[in-house]
Amino acid sequence: MYDGLLHFLLSPEDIVPVVALALLAGLRGPEYGRRALFLLPVSWFVGCFLGTMFQWATSWPVAAISFLIFGGLVAANAQLSLRAMTVLAGLLGLVHGWMNGAGVPWSFSLVGAYAGLVAGVFVVVALVSAFVIRLRPPWTRIAVRVAGSWIVATGLLLLGWSARRG
Template identity: 45%
Template sequence: MRRPGHWSWVAAGWLLPAGAAQAHLVSSGLGPFYDGALHLLLSPGALLGLLALALLAGLRGPRAGRLAVIALPTAWLLGGLVGLGLAPVPDLTWLGVAAFLVLGLLLAADAKLPPIAIAALACAYGGLHGLLDGMALTAIGAGTSPLLGIVLAVLVIALLGAAAVVPLRVLWARIAVRVAGSWVAAVGLLMLGWLARGTG
């Protein structure tokens, strides 16, 4: 007896009914808090910039790492609370993409920024994405629980990212981190090109 071929599985996939699409908040079935955390993990624009900033802070040493880990979730939460009180604005996806493109370039260049500058970048990036998330949550009628899930995910990712890089002293390992920054920047350029083509 012959087993079903590759095309049989493709055809079966096309025949299956599709579920409802969620534009801004993925429903995990675990509640709004976990839906918020999952939203961050499935938002490449916000996630890539967050990773780039955490890695950059780790390259700059323990003090910069600690400041970034404190500033990022705090600014994200404050920006989100402000965003929850605002009416949705036109799509600002390009601004988020430009932000993580800049962070990718800084990481790739191993920019020698002082810890206070890293903290300022963390506040700006966290505040921007918190504001965007808050307005998106307002648009779908969600409350603060998803925002708290997003902020906790930001804290965990920033903490793990910075902590993984701070102890690196070997040159090749630090270069590998910088290569990751170049990939983040490349993805940012690609996404900006797509956005420009879509609006052109």
């Protein structure tokens, strides 16, 4: 369980998109926060098992694309519907979970590792989205949007690194 938890906490390519989604949910309000909080860990868990089952990983720069999409939505303070947030959270969990699970051979200890990973996702979404929901002064919400623009900038550079690596 601790392996999965630490894997998530030490993987910026996973934790940053989760933080971005939590920021977005926090900006939109408590209902969005609750939806992300419960849907993202579940979809991540399912994605992990699907990845382990199919043992295939895409060569696309998934992390860079996630940074661009979710960072961009935060920076733009996108007025998403709850349904759109649900789809985005589900996709993020499935894709990143799949990438976590792909390449890991099946064993029963994986269940604990994935549970730890998902616990990490749950805690990060809970803390970040709750923190943002409580922000009231206008400049603090602008600071959150600035953080989103930094995530986009990081995603652009990451895309460049991926292109250079070929």
